[in-house]
Structure formats: structure tokens, C-alpha cells
Amino acid sequence: MNHAAASAPSSPAPEPDAGPVVALRGVSIAFDGPPVLKDITFSVAPAETRIVLGPAGVGKSVLLKLILGLLRPQNGSVLLFGEDISRMSEEKLFPLRSRAGMVFQEGALFDSLTVRDNVAYQLIQEHVPDEETDSRVREALSFVGLEETFGLYPPSLSGGMKRRVAIARALIHQPELILYDSPTGGLDPVTSTTIIELIVKQRDVHAAPALLVTHRLQDAFTLCNHRFDAEQNRMVPLPAGQTNPNTTFLMLEEGRLIFDGSLDELLHSQISFVREFLE
């Protein structure tokens, strides 16, 4: 893949010999009707952040669920951490899934559990001692700026707070892959920027590979041309003309992957749907 010519050195470069964290080969899936995804092929390299663009209902969320084995493809294969999960049993999938983190569209927090228990869900299942659990939950909540919600229940949180708690839940286990399903969908611009800042922070501080689904171009471009400044503890723009070299784009149209490349390639693409989407 040809990345943008002017690249900012803000993120650690992927290891040259490491294989892809995720690889889809000719994946198709249909439910009761025409195929939702058709012949999808792409991969996610270590430390790479891939942004999946496309209009609503094009199969972006389905794509993420396929990667975690929450849905099974009818054709093709899905490789997660080097293992083919397309036909893998549910029991064998659980350990693989626990190495990844996923932020669902509406947060998908467990209503009957406190924020502490939601964020610590995996740790509780692994019988991690309470003191260590509390400490790690506070650390994760601090990362998303919501320490004060420790003992609250999800119904008392705003939409933006729920997404941030969901990010904390996905990150507490230091996942080797993070999947974001429209993390800013339905949120106001200020809250959206806060969420994007967290994703940039996660990308630049921990360098975990990620796949982010969105239909908001502004969020995608912000991710690409900003970096996290640890000293100022906030997201800052990259110098003019520079983009993050590890952040690349995919675009779906009617279930097909029609674009795979860098921001520069996206902006100069001659594909009519891409042009239409960008305009």
C-alpha cells in the first residue's frame, strides 16, 4: 500500500516481519436476502489503524462482527491473530476474542452492572483480586476522563459517557486489536471530538492496531491529521501536509470494498462513489 508522501513520525512503525493482525480473504455474507458483504479482502497490519468508510447500512458493523467471529462468513476466510476463525468453534473463539477489544455502536454496556463492574467485566471473569481490579478500573476510567462514574449505573450516563465507558472496557485488558463501531454516531460535535481524541491517544500511546467504522468524514480526517501530545495531554494537529502514516482507509459501497489506501490516495481517487462520498 502506498501511504501518503508526507507522513508524520508520531506513531511507532509496525514490525517489518510481523504478519497481519486481521486478514479477510474473499469474505461474503448474506442474511435473509441479497449479500450484505461481497468478496471482501483486506488486512490490518500491526500498529495500523484502518478507517472503514461508507454510508449507513452498507455492512460496516457486520464487517467488525465477522472479524471477531460474532458472525460467520458464508464464503472466504477470516484470519484473526493468524488463526482462521471462519469455521472455528465458539469455545475456541473465546480466548481469541478476549485478546481483542470492541467498542459497540451504542456502547452495549450491561445495564444491571455498575460502571466499575462493566469496565472490569473481563477481570472479574478471570478472578483478578478486587484491589487490583479497582485500581485498573480507575486507571482505565481516568484514561477516558470519567473517574467520577465508578459507582454509577449505565442508565444514568449520557450517550457520550457511555461510549467513553465502553472504550475504557475495551482497553482495560490492553487488547492486541481494537474495533470501534461508529464510536461517534449520534453524538454532538464536542463529544465526538472527545471520543476521537481518545482514539488518537490510544493509537499514539499504545500503538495497538485498530479498525474504526464511521460514516463521518470529519472524524476520519481528524484521526489522520492529528497526533496525541503526551506533554500537553491533548490531541494536536500535525503540521500542514502531514498525515499519520499508520492510518489508512477502506471504503464500502453496496457490500463491496471499492477503496483501500491512504488519505492522499483517497483524496485523489477517481472512483465516482468515492468522489461523491467526499463531496
Added chain:
Amino acid sequence: MAFIPIDRTVKQIVLTVQEYSLFAGRAFLNLFRPPIYWTDFLIQSDIIGFGSLPIVILSGFFTGGVLALQSSATLSAFGAAAVTGQFVSLTMVRELGAVLTGIMVSGRNASSIASELGSMVVTEQIDAMRALGVDPMRKLVTPRIFASIAMLFFLTIVADAFGIAGGAAVTVFLNHQDGTQYFHMAYEHLHYPDIIQGLVKPLFFGYLLGSIGCFYGMRTTGGTEGVGRATISAVVNSSVLIIAVDFLITHVLLAIFA
């Protein structure tokens, strides 16, 4: 009204039965394979068992009372009003205690299980659980089925006891008959096969209502409207199946104890 071809409807029914069989089979095997989430089992036991106690007590008591009223009127015609106790206790212990409790608990808990799990499905909480590496079958389904079986067993005993007590209340206070005679007849003619019949049934009924509630909850589609449909399907199917399975079990047990 949309016309659905018969073959498509039949296929859907067969598919549902097949899916339920696989689901119920897997849930049944999970009852004996670790990890078993004991905390969730206790929480569900409290919700299903203790929470259902008032309706089971009331329905048991008044059913026993109605049985005593109806049977006494008929038995008096033959000069056999004295066997009211026997009639009420045998009917409650062998049949009505288990079936009535099964249907009452099904109405309360199959619906709540289906709506709770259905809501979790449509808000992606089940997917989130799977994504976090936790098996919802073991974490959510198995404790609910296990608790349904265990609690229905004890609730049936409670219903039996309150049914006999209801019959006694009617016999003494409305029919003005002798209470000692009522209890003597109720106790004297109650044998172990009768008790075994009455206590085997709730094990099956508990499994049915728990697994059907979970099954319809876990396959919910179509948002909040789908949750409503899942709840109705869970209650209707579990209630009908309890009565149908009761017929089969009674047939088998009568053959065994004949």
C-alpha cells in the same frame, strides 16, 4: 394480511424445533460441565423462586379451595363428602400442584427471561459479552434453567401444601365438615408413588420454561417490537408444552406405578 405459503410455514416450524432442540441440548449439557456460575444461579433462584412465592401460594390455596367446593358438592350426592380430603390432596399432589405452578411460574418467569435476554440481544449486550470472551450460554442461559428446575421443585411442594390447606379451609369453614377427618383422609390415601409423580413433573416443567424463555430471548430480532414477540412466544409455547409434556409424563408414570 400477508399470505405465507404453507411449505414456508412448515419449514419455519421445523427449523424452530431443530434450533430449540440444539439449544436445549447444549444448555442441558452445560448443567454438568464447568464453569457453572453459582452466583448467577443464586440470583436467579431468588428471582424465580422467592419472587414467585406469592402467586404460587395464592393460586395453590384457591385451587385447593375450589377443588374442595366442587368435589364436596358432588361427593355429598353419594354420601361420600368425607373423602374430600383424599380427593383434594391426590389431585393437588399428583397433578394440579405441578401443572398449576408450572404455568404460573412460566407466565411470570419465561416472559421475564425472554424479555430480559431479548433486550440484551437488541442492545448488543450479548454480542458484547461474547466479544469479552464470556459464553452467554453458560453465563446467562444455564443459571436460569438450573434455577428454574430447582425452584419449581420447591414451589410445587409449597403449592401442594397450600392447596391442601385451601381445601381444608373450605371444608371446615364453608362446608362445616370435620377438619381432622379431612387431614386424616388426605394423609392416609397419599402414597409414595403419588408424591414421586408430583415431584418428577416440576423437574421437566422447570427445564421447559427456563429453556424456552432463554431460547426465545436469545433469538430475538427486530428491536423492541421483537422483544415483545419473543415474550409472547415464550409464555405461549412454554405453557402449552407444559400441559402437553404433563400428559406424556403422566402416561409414563402411571404405567410405571400401575
